[in-house]
Amino acid sequence: MDMQVRRQRADGERRREAILRQAVSLATVEGLEGLSIGNLADGLGMSKSGVYAHFGSKQDLQLATVDQAERIFRSEVIEPALAAAPGLGQLLAVCDAYLDHLARRTFPGGCFFAGAVLEMGTRPGPVKERVAAFQSSLTALIQGFVVTAIDQEELAADEDPEALTFELNGIILAANSSFVLRDDPHVLELPRRLVRRRLGIPAPAAPENPSRAPRRK
Amino acid sequence: MDMQVRRQRADGERRREAILRQAVSLATVEGLEGLSIGNLADGLGMSKSGVYAHFGSKQDLQLATVDQAERIFRSEVIEPALAAAPGLGQLLAVCDAYLDHLARRTFPGGCFFAGAVLEMGTRPGPVKERVAAFQSSLTALIQGFVVTAIDQEELAADEDPEALTFELNGIILAANSSFVLRDDPHVLELPRRLVRRRLGIPAPAAPENPSRAPRRK
Numbered sequence: 001m002d003m004q005v006r007r008q009r010a011d012g013e014r015r016r017e018a019i020l021r022q023a024v025s026l027a028t029v030e031g032l033e034g035l036s037i038g039n040l041a042d043g044l045g046m047s048k049s050g051v052y053a054h055f056g057s058k059q060d061l062q063l064a065t066v067d068q069a070e071r072i073f074r075s076e077v078i079e080p081a082l083a084a085a086p087g088l089g090q091l092l093a094v095c096d097a098y099l100d101h102l103a104r105r106t107f108p109g110g111c112f113f114a115g116a117v118l119e120m121g122t123r124p125g126p127v128k129e130r131v132a133a134f135q136s137s138l139t140a141l142i143q144g145f146v147v148t149a150i151d152q153e154e155l156a157a158d159e160d161p162e163a164l165t166f167e168l169n170g171i172i173l174a175a176n177s178s179f180v181l182r183d184d185p186h187v188l189e190l191p192r193r194l195v196r197r198r199l200g201i202p203a204p205a206a207p208e209n210p211s212r213a214p215r216r217k
Numbered sequence: 218m219d220m221q222v223r224r225q226r227a228d229g230e231r232r233r234e235a236i237l238r239q240a241v242s243l244a245t246v247e248g249l250e251g252l253s254i255g256n257l258a259d260g261l262g263m264s265k266s267g268v269y270a271h272f273g274s275k276q277d278l279q280l281a282t283v284d285q286a287e288r289i290f291r292s293e294v295i296e297p298a299l300a301a302a303p304g305l306g307q308l309l310a311v312c313d314a315y316l317d318h319l320a321r322r323t324f325p326g327g328c329f330f331a332g333a334v335l336e337m338g339t340r341p342g343p344v345k346e347r348v349a350a351f352q353s354s355l356t357a358l359i360q361g362f363v364v365t366a367i368d369q370e371e372l373a374a375d376e377d378p379e380a381l382t383f384e385l386n387g388i389i390l391a392a393n394s395s396f397v398l399r400d401d402p403h404v405l406e407l408p409r410r411l412v413r414r415r416l417g418i419p420a421p422a423a424p425e426n427p428s429r430a431p432r433r434k
Contacts, residue, residue: 029339031248109339114394118335121397122246122326132398163414166395166407170387177331177390180338181349190383197380 016054019044020068023061027069028109031119032062032127062127069112070134076101078141088154088199091145091168095195098172099188102179110180113138114173139165155199164198171195233271236261237285240278244286245326248336249279249344279344286329287351293318295358305371305416308362308385312412315389316405319396327397330355331390356382372416381415388412 022043023035030039035058041051055061081094102110109115113134120128146161155164175191196203239260240252247256252275258268272278294314301310319327326332330351337345363378372381392408413420 030250031336033247034250109335115335117394117398118326118332119248121394121400128398135398163407163411166391167384167388167411170389170391171384172387173390173394174383174387177334177338181334181345181352183338190380194380194384 012054015050017068019046019051019054020064021072023065024069024072024112025107027065028107028112028115032065032116033119033123035061035065037061059125059127063130066116066127066130066134069116072106073101073113073134076106078138081145087145087149087152088201091142091149092195092199092201094142094145095168095172096192099175099192102176103185103188111176114176139169142168167198168195171198229271232267234285236263236268236271237281238289240282241286241289241329242324244282245324245329245332249282249333250336250340252278252282254278276342276344280347283333283344283347283351286333289323290318290330290351293323295355298362304362304366304369305418308359308366309412309416309418311359311362312385312389313409316392316409319393320402320405328393331393356386359385384415385412388415 019040023040026039026043027035037048037051037055037058040046040061041048044051055064077094077097080097080100081090084090084093098111113131116131117135120131142165143161146155146159146164149155150157150159150161171191171194175188178187179185193203236257240257243256243260244252254265254268254272254275257263257278258265261268272281294311297314297317298307298311301307315328330348333348334352337348359382360378363372363376363381366372367374367376367378388408388411392405395404396402410420
């Protein structure tokens with residue numbers, strides 16, 4: 001492969017990634033069904049044909065958007081969690097990283113997947129399956145953290161991993177709804193405290209400083 | 218007012234209510250932004266001008282749709298809760314009535330307000346304010362139930378009403394997401410158990426029968 005072909009492919013990949021980042025952001029406001037080649041092109045100052053060249057159909061664009069949303073979620077929420085100590089440390093870290101992800105306003109409409117689940121739930125097909133598969137894998141990951149924490153005696157032996165995972169998911173979903181509606185980082189202090197109390201971890205001595213999570217530049 | 222005028226007004230009100238019931242249902246699938254005179258007319262087999270006569274603008278239609286959604290929520294969730302014993306009884310009843318409201322599939326896309334909060338959160342204006350006002354009044358109602366339950370010594374004196382309300386809201390929001398995605402009444406059994414455990418109420422001896430909530434006819 002000569003240099004020029006290599007450079008063209010790299011340029012093409014960068015453009016595709018820029019389109020998909022915009023698509024994920026836009027989907028948190030307009031929904032996955034609200035994505036169109038036209039509004040993406042407008043948002044990026046590109047021609048419609050320039051955007052169209054990257055995606056064969058609306059469904060391809062939606063599937064690629066969910067993939068991109070998952071990459072961003074992995075890098076902002078799952079990777080920081082996996083970097084913590086296995087068990088209770090990872091369980092606390094995944095909840096905190098989710099709340100940090102909201103606080104830094106990665107997307108205008110909050111958590112991509114919280115919205116996508118409600119939107120795609122009534123639309124059977126490959127996009128719904130993709131969103132459901134993500135949801136299942138995240139649930140399995142968190143349940144795994146709970147099981148490790150029980151094995152390590154950081155949580156009581158009679159904790160039900162499915163139930164605790166559901167409760168933590170509830171706290172972070174309520175945090176997302178509240179943050180999207182109020183756009184106030186203070187609303188994330190209560191869910192941070194609730195996660196700690198539920199896991200039996202002492203709250204920090206000083207109140208959380210909601211400005212510690214960097215705003216997106 | 219003569220009989221004919223009276224009858225015409227009653228007919229007009231019935232038609233308006235039929236349009237709004239359809240609008241609330243459709244909004245749980247397409248969003249409040251996805252409502253249009255055209256798709257409502259299609260869904261009801263009416264002419265566009267017939268629908269248009271009832272609503273002056275898209276925003277009027279959206280506001281009237283939120284009002285109708287609130288009337289339905291009051292009759293399906295809040296009134297059954299208020300009929301229970303004040304305090305812990307009302308607290309349990311409001312959660313159960315919400316889960317029953319999901320189980321009977323009143324709307325295809327689950328809880329109207331769970332979706333509306335995420336959709337309208339990024340759209341400042343009167344419709345968002347209306348949705349936020351509903352959310353605040355529901356939160357205040359549930360916190361009031363908690364305060365009464367503490368006063369009656371049905372809950373511990375050190376329960377934080379704001380925190381407990383947030384946790385219960387999380388459980389029912391997670392139930393809504395799970396039900397919309399899986400469309401399986403069994404997913405509502407875990408949140409029913411969690412609400413009881415959190416409130417210190419023994420679970421029923423026999424497992425919940427998910428078919429006890431009547432399907433919508």
